[in-house]
Amino acid sequence: MVPDYYSMLGIESQADRTSIEAALERCRHQWSSGTRNPKYKHAYQSNLDQVPQIRRRLLTDPATRSAYDAELVAEVLADHEAKLNELQRLVRLRAAKGGLTVSDRNLLRDRATKLGLTGDDLARLIEPIPPKPEAPAQDDAPDRPEEILDPVTRRQISVALDLVAKRDLYDALGLAHDAPVSEVVARADTERQRWMRKSQVTAEKTAWLEVISYAQSHLANPEGRQKYERTLVRNSEEAFQQSIAFAIEGVSSLDPGTRHVLLEEAASRGIIAERADRLITLSCRSQGVARDGGLSSASTPGTSAPRYLRCRSCGGVTDHARVARSPDQAVCRHCRTELRWDCPVCHKGHWIDEVRCPCGFDVRHLQPLVRHFEAAQHAHKVRDYDGALEHLGRVQEFAPHHIGARKAVEKVKERLAEIEARKAEFDLARGGKLLLAAREALMAWSQLVDPSSPALLAAQADLVARLREAQSHVVRAQEAETTDIKAARTSYRQALT
Secondary structure: OOOOHHHHHOOOOOOOHHHHHHHHHHHHHHHHHHOOOOOOHHHHHHHHHOHHHHHHHHOOOHHHHHHHHHHHHHHHHHHHHHHHHHHHHHHHHHHOOOOEOHHHHHHHHHHHHHOOOOHHHHHHHHOOOOEOOOOOOOOOOOOOOOOOOOHHHHHHHHHHHHHOOOOOHHHHHOOOOOOOHHHHHHHHHHHHHHHHOOOOOOHHHHHHHHHHHHHHHHHOOHHHHHHHHHHHHHHHHHHHHHHHHHHHOOOOEEOHHHHHHHHHHHHHOOOOHHHHHHHHHHHHHHHOOEEOOOHHHHOOOOOOOOOEEEOOOOOOEEEHHHHOOOHHHOEOOOOOOEOEEEOOOOOOEEEOOOOEOOOOOEHHHHHHHHHHHHHHHHHHHOOOHHHHHHHHHHHHHHOOOOHHHHHHHHHHHHHHHHHHHHHHHHHHHHHOOOHHHHHHHHHHHHOOOOOOOHHHHHHHHHHHHHHHHHHHHHHHHHHHOOOOHHHHHHHHHHHHO
């Protein structure tokens, strides 16, 4: 999660350098004095710990600040996109029967408000969906209860996972669900040691250690792991049942189109069709909704709802069938923004609703990746190689297999090795009192690094002082050549020394 330094400092994102420095100085004083208050101690200390990073991201160079701004905007957009995705999913559930009734639209408007979206957001999503007139039980044995984690533990794990932005404990460890227990234990130990080595106590460190502790408790033994697996299944089914309840709210019967869409959502959650149909049946029975058709009719080809592409720029929707014939010219019919994007890692093209490439790259990281790569290029151009590596590191966080970033890192490391070699030549020549050779090595060194580098400036000052001292001995020797040969010879020897 990207911290919002502008909000921390109480300034606008367009603030100039002077305003940022003034706000930082004011907040530092406030945070320092606030650490004595137990109520705010942890929060203010965390803010103080981030001061170097604030300076680095906002006060170094425009390229670095632009990359940070891109990350921050991407975070805000990702949150808005997630809300729009949820609303679009709900729209699809209610429109699967072939249109939206008045009660459907009222229900969706209430859900949009709860999600923090506007009526305009909803209007753009339902604009192509036609209106539909308002539509004028079997007893099943309940499911046998299965042993899962208790509600308190489930809630605690969910809160901890939300803090580190992970789906489940396997995702937090970076492992597949079928990973052997030995690998789970080893990875959890490695992650715990990695976070324990961080001396600074932060909210992120605390959250990660809590998640790792849960992983060690629930995944390190077969019985606990089976219980956690059953809990994950229950979580998926409960979320699916919420979708069913929303899809059938206020209707008298479940139509085949809605059932088909529900089965598609169940499959995306890892719920098999038979189990999904069972959950649909139970929900219909509990809400008094008639069930028409069966599993076979629900799966009949051609009953699925149309696919709509939502523009990431204006939020308007375009029928996929309308632009699928010419993918290279597919643009939003409202604002003409492209409805496809190219993965920067594998260079494959995707529709705008395909937010993740099969190679693993997420479209929400596209702009931050571009900005950090540009910042790395700028840093390399001004010979700030540490800054270039920092930006390239962020690129590799977004896309670990990005070929351009890997080659750029190799290029920067080669340049750093060359700098070390030139510096070593200078130190060797200066140590051997070969000042003219040291001057040549210094010139080669200076062409590779930032002219304001403290190490370079110190070396230049030292060399100039030594050369001036030698030159002063030469001048004295030349003055003494006609009057005192012995003194002249001594001065020349001192100059050579």
